[in-house]
Amino acid sequence: MRYGFSTMGASPDPFKFGVGAAGGNPFAEEINPYAAPRETGYMPTTGVPGFAGLWRQGSVLVMHKMAPLPNVCLKSNQPATGRLKRSLSWHHPAIYLLILLHLFIYIVVALIVRKTATIQIALSDEWLARRRRRMLIAWGLILLSVGLFVGGLFHVDQGQVWPALLIIFSIFLFLGAAIYGLMSCRMVWPQRMTGDYIWLKGVNNSFLDRLEPWQWNL
DSSP states (O other): OOTTOOOOTTOSOGGGSSOOSTTSOTTSOOOOTTSOOOOOSOOOOOSSOOOTTEEEETTEEEEETTOOOOSBOTTTSSBOOEEEEEEEEEOOGGGGGGGGTOHHHHHHHHHHHOEEEEEEEEEOHHHHHHHHHHHHHHHHHHHHHHHHHHHHHHTGGGSOSHHHHHHHHHHHHHHHHHHHHHHHSOOOEEEEEOSSEEEEESOOHHHHTTSOBOOOOO
């Protein structure tokens, strides 16, 4: 198998094969002590992108939290021109049932048991522009809903029905615009997370076709 995992053995976790020094990033490129100095910090790889620490499970991308994503757009499988930092958070869907008891109880438990990760997803110019357009549409609708709400308040004392209807419509418009913005601008989202791995939805199928299948049961 590629990526330094020569055999599955008895361990269910691929990360336990060829991880190198404890606490290090097993997917980072080897340091050449004779190489010329270069900038520190996050630098996307250039040339042929590597896919170490990335697998496919059906229509889902499985990645190790420390694995750098290649310079390939996750939405189009085309060369990427920019990076988007995403802070991911996930908890088991059953935790939502706590809302039936009390919203505060749900929030506290969700904050305690949630899994988090920060990744840098690569996007092409086309998808960066799409995201900007969606954000502008969402903010435009939000501002419109605020204007309609204020307009309804100014005329609510006139004894007519339409100001109340306008206020109700503006509230639904605000909620719809906020949901649209959150859903359409996220690009990718976690289907599941563990302490070390992320299952990502929303990734282009052609990108996923480059990857080896996920074979472990975690």
